[in-house]
Amino acid sequence: MVLPKRPENVHWLTGQFRDAQKERYYRDSIQAQVRFETCLALILAACIFGMFAITDYFLLGLTREYYLLVAMRITVVSLSVILAFIIARWGSYSERPWLHALPLWIIAIGIILIVPLRPESLGSQVTAVAVATMAFYLLIPNLLTVATSASLFLCVGFLVAAVEFAGITPAVTLRIGLLMVMANLVGFSALLRLENLQRKQFALLQEEREQNDHLLTEIARRKSLEAQLRQLAEKDALTGLNNRSHFMQRAGELLQLAAAEKIPFSLFMVDVDHFKKINDTLGHTHGDRVLKQIAETLADSMRPTDIICRFGGEEFVVALPDTAADDAQLLAECLRKNIASLALQDEMGELMLSITVGIAVAQDGETDLEALIKRADDLLYTGKRDGRNRVVLAVDKASNS
Numbered sequence: 489m490v491l492p493k494r495p496e497n498v499h500w501l502t503g504q505f506r507d508a509q510k511e512r513y514y515r516d517s518i519q520a521q522v523r524f525e526t527c528l529a530l531i532l533a534a535c536i537f538g539m540f541a542i543t544d545y546f547l548l549g550l551t552r553e554y555y556l557l558v559a560m561r562i563t564v565v566s567l568s569v570i571l572a573f574i575i576a577r578w579g580s581y582s583e584r585p586w587l588h589a590l591p592l593w594i595i596a597i598g599i600i601l602i603v604p605l606r607p608e609s610l611g612s613q614v615t616a617v618a619v620a621t622m623a624f625y626l627l628i629p630n631l632l633t634v635a636t637s638a639s640l641f642l643c644v645g646f647l648v649a650a651v652e653f654a655g656i657t658p659a660v661t662l663r664i665g666l667l668m669v670m671a672n673l674v675g676f677s678a679l680l681r682l683e684n685l686q687r688k689q690f691a692l693l694q695e696e697r698e699q700n701d702h703l704l705t706e707i708a709r710r711k712s713l714e715a716q717l718r719q720l721a722e723k724d725a726l727t728g729l730n731n732r733s734h735f736m737q738r739a740g741e742l743l744q745l746a747a748a749e750k751i752p753f754s755l756f757m758v759d760v761d762h763f764k765k766i767n768d769t770l771g772h773t774h775g776d777r778v779l780k781q782i783a784e785t786l787a788d789s790m791r792p793t794d795i796i797c798r799f800g801g802e803e804f805v806v807a808l809p810d811t812a813a814d815d816a817q818l819l820a821e822c823l824r825k826n827i828a829s830l831a832l833q834d835e836m837g838e839l840m841l842s843i844t845v846g847i848a849v850a851q852d853g854e855t856d857l858e859a860l861i862k863r864a865d866d867l868l869y870t871g872k873r874d875g876r877n878r879v880v881l882a883v884d885k886a887s888n889s
């Protein structure tokens with residue numbers, strides 16, 4: 489598989505992201521680390537710069553130049569240490585890059601100032617400038633542009649000071665100049681490569697994170713779709729009760745369990761009386777409202793363990809595990825009364841809202857749900873035939889309103 493080529497998003501010369509916002513985000517992300525590393529590097533650099541006071545003493549003795557050098561070194565060390573703490577506390581790699589640049593310029597000025605005070609030790613100073621140049625690029629964390637300008641300032645300043653105060657010949661100037669150019673080129677290319685790699689790595693990581701986020705959103709969307717689909721597959725759209733196929737599955741499992749554990753199991757077949765008349769008189773929409781209210785009353789009247797289902801049209805079925813005939817009859821009566829007293833009744837004028845319930849009780853070890861439903865249905869139609877608004881358990885146990 490050939491991957492599409494990504495557009496180059498890091499500038500070839502500055503080593504920064506072309507997109508300013510991305511660059512800012514990148515700098516923000518490494519802020520804490522840069523602050524810590526800068527602080528550490530500055531304190532170390534200041535200590536090394538200060539320690540050269542010992543070699544100054546051996547070279548100059550207790551002369552005026554020595555005291556001036558010591559004063560300059562103390563100033564540079566103090567400023568560097570103060571700046572290290574300021575950067576550690578308030579440094580912001582994205583908002584205040586100049587604060588991070590300041591110590592480099594102070595150290596550069598310090599190094600340049602050594603030339604007029606110790607012109608006879610130019611050789612060792614050239615080495616120090618080359619080392620400092622590399623350190624500016626590689627050891628003190630900074631932007632490539634900042635490190636380059638500070639390093640160039642150090643090298644040019646040093647050369648000018650060397651010509652001015654150490655009186656070096658043009659040939660020596662050229663040699664030192666070439667050495668400085670080399671140090672800058674090596675430092676610049678190394679830092680450019682590093683900056684480039686770090687930003688590309690950061691961009692890849694970002695991309696991966698975005699893809700992960702996208703994936704998580706997609707997973708959540710699919711889960712919600714799945715839940716909606718399950719809802720559609722299991723629930724009746726109008727009442728939110730279980731639909732027929734879901735009921736058959738769940739009630740079938742419960743009936744099997746009841747048979748296995750020898751616990752009673754009852755089943756209600758509930759039908760709204762004269763529902764056609766309600767529809768015809770008050771309209772289909774009102775009929776729907778009645779069905780919803782009946783579904784709510786059913787849900788409120790039954791236990792959470794009972795399974796309620798809209799079996800079709802104005803017919804409902806309820807599976808009642810662990811319910812024997814007498815309890816089932818009491819429950820059905822209670823349900824019938826609850827429905828007859830629904831507030832909705834007031835809007836229906838002459839029309840009476842009532843239900844007829846047929847109750848079938850599973851025999852010992854019975855697992856045929858269809859047969860149980862058929863028996864409840866037969867009893868329901870017995871109730872309808874006998875005048876409706878009643879609960880029918882068996883001929884001898886029928887309860888009239």
Ligand SMILES: Nc1nc2c(ncn2[C@@H]2O[C@H](COP(=O)(O)OP(=O)(O)OP(=O)(O)O)[C@@H](O)[C@H]2O)c(=O)[nH]1
Binds near residue numbers: 726764776872
């Ligand atoms: N509003 C509404 N009506 C429905 C829905 N499903 C079925 N019906 C209606 O329910 C009525 C059922 O009428 P029938 O089967 O004659 O029963 P009934 O009028 O209740 O008479 P009995 O059951 O004998 O008391 C029909 O008019 C159907 O159109 C529905 O989802 N909403």
